[in-house]
Amino acid sequence: MESAVPHLSRRQILSLLPATALLAMAAPMRAAAAAPADHARLLANTVATFAGTAEVNARPEVAGKLAAMLDTARQRLAAMDQAGDGELFAGLTLGTDDAKLRSAYQYLYEIALATRAPGGELDGDAAVQRRVVDGLQWLHEHHFGDQSKGYYGNWHSWEIGIPTHVSRTLVLLDERIRELRPDLTATYIASMDAYLRNGKDGDVDLDSRFHTGANLADITGNRILQGALTADDARVSKAISDQATVFATIDPYDLQHGVTDGYYHDGSFIQHHSVAYTGSYGRALLTRVVQTLKTLEGATGGGGSDLAGVVYRWIADGFAPLIFEGWMMEIVKGRAVSRTNTGYSDVRVITEAIADLAGHVEGDGSQALKQYVKFLPEADTGTFVSPVSIARYAAIRADSAIPAADLNPPERSVAFNSMDRTVHRRPGYAFALARSSDRISKYEYMNGENLMPWFQGDGAYYLYLSGEDQREVFGVDYYTAVSPYRLAGITAPEEERRTVPESYGRFWYENPDHPLNFTSSSESQNTYVYFPLAGNAFSGGATLGAYGVAGMVQSDDAAYTAKQQGILPDDFVVYRNARATKSWFMFDDEIVVLAADVSGQGRRAAVTTVDSRIAAPGDTIVLTGEGWRGGSWRAGDTSPPRWLRYANDTRRTAIGYAFLTRQPVAAGLETVTRSRRVVRASNPDTSVTKNVFTASIAHPAAGGVPAVAYALVPNATEARLRGYADGPLTVLANDRHVQAIRHRALGIVAANVFAGGPRHAERLLVDGPASVIVRSGERTVVALSDPTMKRDHVTVVLRGRPLRLDTADEGVTVRRVPGGTQVRATTRRAHGRTFTATLR
Known part of the structure; x- marks a missing residue:
């Protein structure tokens, strides 16, 4: 819609x-x-938002929430009763751990919340509210008021996490604080301003890299409440103005x-x-x-x-x-x-x-x-x-x-080219693709989270099937059980990599003496450790109605490139990536994947993973297939399969793989048991056992198998997979210059042209780099985009009898040229957007 x-x-x-x-x-x-704002109304709205109203809380649907609020508050009060020396809550030893200090403030907020929930057992309980106010005073005196001792650990705790709990607690107990400790609110606001170290003069700085997006909304939301508490119209006004900037569409x-x-x-x-x-x-x-x-x-x-x-x-x-x-x-x-x-x-x-x-x-x-x-x-x-x-x-x-x-709509193909993502939806399934480029990071790792992320932006894809409990096939258990080198869709070199903690003994690379000043939250840490960019410009695609094409040139990340240039310290660990040129063509019943110019680089082999899926150990999994010369294909068979089918009979789901090129495919099941801590250091040490299905294609270091083509067929039957032998798909080109597919039944020719200059794809002559989809029928519809986001124009010539313009997007021109019809889109500053023209 x-x-x-x-x-x-x-x-x-x-x-x-x-x-x-x-x-x-x-x-x-x-x-x-x-x-001026109505500060009393603003505060009342806040209390109502988090604690409810008498009318709302009387509704039966809200009873469970009120009970949970009360139960949590009683647990926190019990922890206060059991606290030892130097503690406010039992088990929270404060002074060196910002997360524990943040938790202490959260616990106070949760108690305060229960005392303001109309209809709750603690509603208006003055004694409990006094305990919260005293707790706020104690925490400020011992752990928050001295800025020279604070601000250890994660900056987010001091600028966002703790202020969020404090600001809401001050609102909830405003009257009680005015009665008991009238200076406490102003004291806390002054301290929170002092901790806003990534801001400017104790306020938001819209030029700060820390004060953007969700972080900016959090900080300004807190400051709106602080201004209302102190009747500070200027603070409220500026906070609203600052937060309003997040509503703007980024240009x-x-x-x-x-x-x-x-x-x-x-x-x-x-x-x-x-x-x-x-x-x-x-x-x-x-x-x-x-x-x-x-x-x-x-x-x-x-x-x-x-x-x-x-x-x-x-x-x-x-x-x-x-x-x-x-x-x-x-x-x-x-x-x-x-x-x-x-x-x-x-x-x-x-x-x-x-x-x-x-x-x-x-x-x-x-x-x-x-x-x-x-x-x-x-x-x-x-x-x-x-x-x-x-x-x-x-x-x-x-x-x-x-x-x-x-x-x-039931059928939808979305090119999120601004963030190098693609989503293709049909009744019965959804396909999601993660790409990367010199604009978008290959992955994100931080603070011991996502410990093995290296290939998540290298064309990793996820095929969701209707009716599944997705917790059983994706989520944290997918990353726990599936090898990071065998994520579905990626081409990875044959090597073993070490996580950041394994490499450096901490969650980040530390070297403040280097010219790049590597500290936990430095820009250099972001650039080379936490979320490095790729090196390729080509990553994008086009959509034509509910059909889509995407492409990407796989590259090294920014850290590896910088290390070769002598920019990074000698002890900084980097890894060279495999190379591949890849395209994904998204139709109704299948997603076609092409990979060309595949190399492990540096005399290494590489592996392209067609799919990896997990299942519960008790699920009945059936693998079937057929060879190119007929006959059944079985796991361990070294002959090239024409198709394979993975079926989880327990869950009544299936996926087929129709191979459009001949090459050996390694496919089989493996029972894997790992702790969820292998992917995140702070996860519970929960052991996960899964049956892991993997189908992959090897690319030897000595050469061979430089290009492959296959189709993912959601919910496939064996009969449908056999039909691809004479089916609608034809690979028109598959090399580092051009990758193109014809879908005969849909009348579609789609292509990614990676090289500059005119390139042929059947009856198309494309001035690349470009992504193109052409659908022929009563009308001929053309879709064009610039996946590099660097070109002023993208042009395609449809060879054959001349066609006339019917309709076109702004910026598209159509004219006759010798031998055909030229469609030209002005892609300057279009940021990967698709342009379409309808011809007759």
């Missing part, structure tokens, strides 16, 4: 602020003249404050400057801005429907394509893929935000969000943050006048 809400540039956002009632006081230059050709973090025109979301992150930081940003809309409702004189409409676009174009049957796809979670929370729990957070947002969006958008809430699997509302959200969600689900409806 396409949104009718326009994208807004950062400049347009700023121009909206004075006219939008919600943000009437937002623009800094108008702060003095802006009408990569007109960056504001150098910020690349945020939402892009194609629905992509980036955090940490180059990491595809919709499913983690994007989710957090969504939650925070929706909470801000709820907090400010009625407190600044308006409802904020303009900005709510922008957030609706995030949902429709950014989140919905990435959610499959209630599961958030792995390709947009960064290091969070190694955490034990699941794609289902990710979506529950998003569902809560959508239910709330539906009350702020006007017109058809509100109805569409409500329908989507009903379409998504029923959520466990016990995980929702707000009792109000639970009530709203329950009302939507119970409303028979709201039909369930997906925000996605």
Whole structure:
């Protein structure tokens, strides 16, 4: 479903602020003249958001949440009772561990929350509230007030994590604090300002690399509350203005404050400057801005429907394509893929935000969000943050006048080229692809999370099948059980790599004496350790209706390249990558994969993994296949298979692999047992046992098998796989210059042209680099894009009888040339966008 809400540039956002009632006081230059906020209403909204109201809390659907609040508070109070010397809570030894200090503040917040929940047993309990206030005072005196002793560990704890719990606790207990310790709020705000070390003069700095995206929304959300507590209109106004910048669609050709973090025109979301992150930081940003809309409702004189409409676009174009049957796809979670929370729990957070947002969006958008809430699997509302959200969600689900409806059409192909991701959806399956480039990181590792990420951006793909419990086939257990060198879709060199802790004895590389000043949160650490860019420019693709093509040239990462240039220290560990030119062609019943110019580099062999899938040890797995000359193919067979089929009979799912080139394929099952700690140091030491299916193609160091082609066939039967012997797919080209496929039944020719200059693909003459899809029928439709994002124009000539222009996107011209028809798209500053023309 396409949104009718326009994208807004950062400049347009700023121009909206004075006219939008919600943000009437937002623009800094108008702060003095802006009408003051209703601070009491703002604080009351915040209390209602997190603690509920008498009306909401009386609803039966909210009873479980209230019980959980009470139970948590009682546990925290018991821990206070059992605390030893130097502790506020038993088991939390403070003074050197920022995570424990953050937990102490979280525990105080959880107790305070229960004392403000109407209808709860601790509601208004003055004695308990006094204990919280005393705890705040004690923590400040002993562990937070002295900035010379604080700020150890992770910067996030001091600038975001702790201030979030403190600010909300101060709001919840505002009256009690004024009664008992009237200076405490101002004292804490002064300290929180002092800890904002990545800001400027104790405030947000929009030029800081730390104050972007979800981080910026968190910091400014806290500062709005702090301003309301102290009736500081200037603080509230500036915080709203700063947070408003996250609503702007990022224009990569007109960056504001150098910020690349945020939402892009194609629905992509980036955090940490180059990491595809919709499913983690994007989710957090969504939650925070929706909470801000709820907090400010009625407190600044308006409802904020303009900005709510922008957030609706995030949902429709950014989140919905990435959610499959209630599961958030792995390709947009960064290091969070190694955490034990699941794609289902990710979506529950998003569902809560959508239910709330539906009350702020006007017109058809509100109805569409409500329908989507009903379409998504029923959520466990016990995980929702707000009792109000639970009530709203329950009302939507119970409303028979709201039909369930997906925000996605049944067939959809989405090129998230701004973050090097591709999603292809059909009834029965979804295909998700992770790419990388000199714009987007190969992977993200940080703080002992995602310990073996090396190939996650090298064309790793995930094929989700309908009806599956995705926890059994993907999530943390997929990365735990499957070798990092055998992720589905990747081409990796034959070698063993060491994790960052294994290489350096800590979670990062430390060398402050080097000119690049390697510290835990330095820019050099980000660039070369945490999320290094790739070296290739070609990574992108085109879509034509619900069909798509993507391509990528596999390269080394920035660290390896810098080490060869003598930029990095001698003891800095780097690894050389394999080489490959790859394309993915996405149709209705199959996804065709081409790999050419494959080499392990440095006299190493390489392996291309066709697929890796996990299953429970008790599941019945059946592997079947057929050779090129007929006859059955069995695991261990060294002859090239024409097709293979992996079937989980227990789960009633199957995937077929139709090989379009002849080469040996190693395929079989292996029982693997590993601890979840192999992928994340802080995971529980839980042992996971899975049956792992792997099908792979070897590329010997001595040469041979430089190019392969195969089709992934979701939900395939053996009969359908046999049909590919005379089926619709023809490989037209597969080398380092051109990769092209013809799908006879669909009338589609699609190509990636990697080299410059005119290149042939059947009846097409393409001026590369480019991605092209042409579909012939009553009309001929052409789709073009520039996957390098560096070209001014992309051109294709359709050879044959001349065709006339019917319709075309702006920037597309069509003219007759000798021997055919030329279609030319102006791709300058298009950032990988697809241009289409219809001819007759």
